[in-house]
Structures are given as C-alpha cells and as structure tokens.
Amino acid sequence: MAQSGEIPAVEGKPMSYRFAKKTRTLIKLPGAFIIRWCARWVMLTLMLSPLLVATLRASTLLDPQPENSSTLFGYSIADVGDVDCDDVPDLAVEAPFQDGDFAGVPGFGPPQNAAPQWGTATLIETNSFKPPANLCKLAVNQNGDAMAVWQQGDSSGVSSIWANRYNAASGRWRTATLIESNAGKAFLPHVGMDDNGNAIAVWVQNDGTYDSMWANRYVAGQGWGTPELIETNTGDADFARVAVNGNGVAVALWKQSNGVNHDIWSNIYVPGQGWGTATLMEANPNDGSEPWVAVDKNGNAMAVWRQYNGGEPDPSIWARRYVAGQGWSTPTLIESNPGFASFPHVGFDDSGNAMVVWYQAFGAPNGRHIWANRYVVGTGWRTPTRIDSSDRNGQGPALAVNGNGNAVAVWHQWDDAGVAISIWANEYVAGQGWGTATLIETDSGAADNPDVAIDSGGNAIAVWRQFDGTADSIYANRYLAGQGWGTPTPIETGINGADIPRVAIDGNGNAIAIWQQKGSIWANRFASASSALTPTEVSTTAGFFIRLQRLQHPADAIVQGENHGGIDAAIGIGDVSDPIHVLLWRPVVRAVHGILGKVKEERLCLVTVNE
DSSP states (O other), X not given: OOOTTOEEOOTTSOOEEEETTEEEEOOOSTTOEEOOOSSTTHHHHHHHOHHHHHHTOOOOOOOSOGGGOBOTTSOBEEEEEOTTSSSSOEEEEOOOOOTTTTTTOTTSOSSTTOOOEXXXXXXXXXXXXXXXXXXXXXXXXXXXXXXXXXXXXXXXXXXXXXXXXXXXXXXXXXXXXXXXXXSSOEEEEEEEEOTTSOEEEEEEEEOSSOEXXXXXXXXXXXEEXXXXXXXXXXXXXXXEEEEEOTTSOEEXXXXXEOSSSEEEEEEEEETTTEEOOOEEOOOOSSOEEEXXXXXXXXXXXXXXXXXXXXXXXXXXXXXXXXXXXXXXXXXXXXXXXXXXXXXXXXEEOTTSOEEEEEEEEOSSTTOEEEEEEEEETXXXXXXXXXXXXOSSOEEEEEEEEOTTSOEEEEEEEEOTTSOOEEEEEEEEETTTEEXXXXXXXXXXXXXXXXXXXXXXTSXXXXXXXXXXSSSEEEEEEEEETTXXXXXXXXXXXXXXXXXXXXXXXXXXXXXXEEEEETTEEEEEEEEOGGGSOOHHHHHHOOOEEEOOSOOOOSSOOEEEEOOSSOOOEEEEOSOTTSOOEEEEEOOOOOOSTTSSOOOOOOOEEEEEEEO
16 A cells, blocks of 8 residues: 555556646656645656655555555545456545535436436447347346346357446446357347346357357456356257346256257256256146246245146246245146236245236237236235236236335237237235236337336336337336336437347346347436435445556546645546546645655545546
8 A cells, every 4th residue: 555645646647736727747657656745846846856756656556455454544445346347456445525525426326416317328339240239138236237148249250149247336338248159159148147246147059969058157356257058958948047136146047949849947056056957847748938037035036937738728827936945846837817828027025925927818809918926925826917907919028026025017008999009017016916007108109128127115117119200219217106107208319220128227226228229239327316425425425436556548637626625636547538536635744754744634525537
C-alpha cells in the first residue's frame, strides 16, 4: 500500500492537479505518486527535483488480501471484484461521504427522486460471423450482475456458443466471449447465475455422431472454464435448460431421443463437487418434450415437461420434485384436462412451493387457454386453475415467481375479433390466489413472445415483441404491487426487426432485457427508483471504487465536479470514454520526509470524469 504522504496514481497514466479552475498534467511516470500540498509551488518543485520525483515512485499493489489493508487515511479497503471489467480485481475504499455526494452520479442509480426508467439500448456483441447471433438467454443475480448467452457462428462459420457479462458495479457489459471451441455445431444455449457472480451455461452440440448436452461454468474473477459433456447417452439431445440458485447449485434438464421417442433427462451440479450422473426422469414409453426447471434457495428443484399419457390422444403436463439430500420423487401428472397441453414454465419460492403455467387447447377453434397449478410443500399439487378470461386463443405463457410466493404470468392472446394479438397478464398473491387477467398493451400492432421477471416486493417487468407499423420492436411494461400495470414503452429504437426478448431482475428491482436484432444481440437496463442512493444511504453506506492496481486507459482524465472547500489532487479510475468516477482530496499539508509538516485536514469527495 501507499505510505503516509502518498496518493497512488494510475500506473502508466498522467495524473491531473487542480489549481482553482485549471487542470494540468503533473507526472507521467508509471506508478508515480502525487504529493498533496497546499503550497502552489508543487509544480515547480516537481520540475526541479528529479530526486523528489524518484521518491514518489512505488510498486503496484499486490496485496492478495486488500481487506486487511487500509488507505493512508486509515479507511478500510475491500476487494469488490472486477469493477471495470478488465479481469483484474478492484478495491473499494470505505470513505466518510456526506449527504448528496452521490446525487446524479452515473453508475450509482438515477438521480435522487428520479422516476424509474429504461436506459439506452446497447449492442453487446459486434461480431460479423455467420450464422448471425440469435436465440439469446439471460440470467441476473440479486446483486444485479448478468450473463447473456446466445448462438452465433465462429470465425470458421460454425454455429457456436457466445456469452457476455454485465458488471453491476461498473454498469458495463464486457466483450463477447466464445465459451466453447468444439468442432461440432452448437445451439440452443441456456444460462443461470448465482449470487456470487458465477454462472453456468448449457447447450446442445454435435459430436460427429449425436447432438449431446454440454455445460461450462463461469467463475467470477477468473472467467469461463472448460466445456464438459454432462451426459453420455446414445441419441440426440434437445431443449437444453438450466436453473441455478443463489448458492450455485444447478439443475440441467433436456429431452433426448431413445431411438423411438424422446425421454426427459437431468443432471445436477453442486459447487465443489461438479456435475453428477445424468438421470432418466421418467419411464413413460410416450414422447416427452418442452422441459423446464427451477431451483429454490435450499437446492430443491422442480422439473416440468409435456408428455403423452398412455393412450390419450393429447399430451399432458408432468412434474417431478427433487429434494436436496434425498433425490427425485415419482413423476406426477399435474393436470387431467382434456386437450393438448404445452409450453409449461415453473418457478419456486423460498419455502419450496412451486407454480407452473401452461397453455391447453380443448379442440374448439378458440379453445387455447392459460392454466396454472401450484405445489405446496407437505400438501402436494392443487387443482389446476384457468387464469385467462378471453374466449380467444391464448398461448406462449411465461412465469416469474419471487421468494415470497407471489407470481406473475404473461402470454399473448387474440382479441375478441380474432384479429389483433395482444399481451395479457395475471398476478398471483400468496395467500390470496390469482387475480383477473389484464390487457397490458393496447397498440394496434401484433404482439407476442412475452417474458416476465418479478422482484422481492412483487413488482414485475414484462417485455415482448410488437409490430409498430414499420418493424418489430421490443416493448416493456412495469407492474407495481398494489397499483397495477403502467404504460407500455419501447426500449429500443432500431429500424430493423427485433425478436425474442428476455428479461431478468435483481434484488433491488433493476432489470436487464436482451433481444436479437438484425443478427446481433442488444441489451437495455431498467433502473428502479429504489436503486437511487438517498442521502441516508449515502451517509451510512461505505464504499467507493478506486483502482490501486494496473490500469490501461486511452486518454487522460480531466476532472470536474463538486468542490468541497477546494480540490488539489485527483485519482482517475475507469475508461474516460464514459462518465466514470474519480476520487479527489481536499487540500491538506502532508509531510514529505518531515519537510513540510503534518496533516491538518483530510477529506474525500466525489466527482466524475469528463470525456
């Protein structure tokens, strides 16, 4: 760490020194340290004293346990992960900020009292490889970190699996990464993420004989590992799915051919142990398909799928529960309605109760409707409930369940004239039941492919594809518990057709949506008002990101911003192509080998970097 009297500068970068309203370059030596003086002779002294400059040099911080270190002011330091996404750990300095210091600062939520809002759509991959990017999937953890995966060609034109990670602390997406390099075509990825920022992706890949199930794990601070084959069956696999809980336990589910029809299979990943052995989920001789899976905080799982039942002419919805430490229960038929049942989705609450939604056709021209059933620990499955109210066809449901057992389902449904397709929703309140289906958008263009996410407070965000008269666009609407749905809003302004949106939400109600558009993957972030730092939170919450390790930036940082009684030295952090933060010190008198005296005052304040 820096010794008393030294302020660390970014290695290899010029630092800025502030005189009243002017900003000048001080030192351009790697690893240089700035000395804080009140005296205005500092520039002259530095120019005239090579020996002094030499004493200001120091080595890069290599402390493997920065939490055991402290700043020169005595404030503690903590390792906060890779804030600026350069694969080098960053540090946080516990600083006595004052009320208002963070107001409106990018990366710390919207300005105080600002309305919740979507940001600007961001391209998260820039590859020109073919086949183009499509079929994206998304996972977000409670801290707001996200992982997106999709299928896209590699440099040889072979369909491969790509990923990109969003770092909540820095507010940035990294660079798209190829997470497998096997020779065969890879497709249908899915992903889950734990609360430590680790992720697991699964996909289907041809090995020259069969389409098999593969997986790879991302470890926060390290990156992606080596792809693993998680089954060795003979027969083509399909419909790869995975769910990951906050502790990193993952359950993968897929369907696989047995030569006659398809079976449902699973495998479980336990941190510190790895993947287990693939398990056949059912012994039904009839075809199984469309698997979906959820995992609760204790590592229990619920798997659902569509499968024909005996001699019945139409498939039904089946489920099987996994109890951590015990294993899988017996497969259960969770609905006995007449008609074709399909597209089941499942979610878990923190008590181990599950909710499933699906659509079911009863043979009439407009007989497709949305149904739900709930599993209660100690009781079992209840009676299926129809949750739509239209006489017209509804299908494509999506479901989100929070830890308290509240749920939101969305789907697309034709209007009474059988012409327009719109997005509908219904909400389940724990202890009360399902409400009344609500039309959540009224635009004239056809709408479909909805997805939904719910936060711990029961607030939800739905996204979908909608034709705006010129092209297919991505729209969103927000549900506030106890108030209802708001007004739909477009979250991208591209002129090319957008499709297959996905959305996920963090513990503070911030959401990320991704979608495919003209062969690329795009993203946008919704900032909840609850994520804004209030004066109270600023006063009591420690932490501001500061780099004391190696950084490489394209340009010098010119500082501007709050002036708490005068500013004389700055440390820049982050890439100045964005509005990033810096730390400034107020003027003090600091000793240099006992020459100038001792510290009279010490205070940290916050500003932002100008482009």
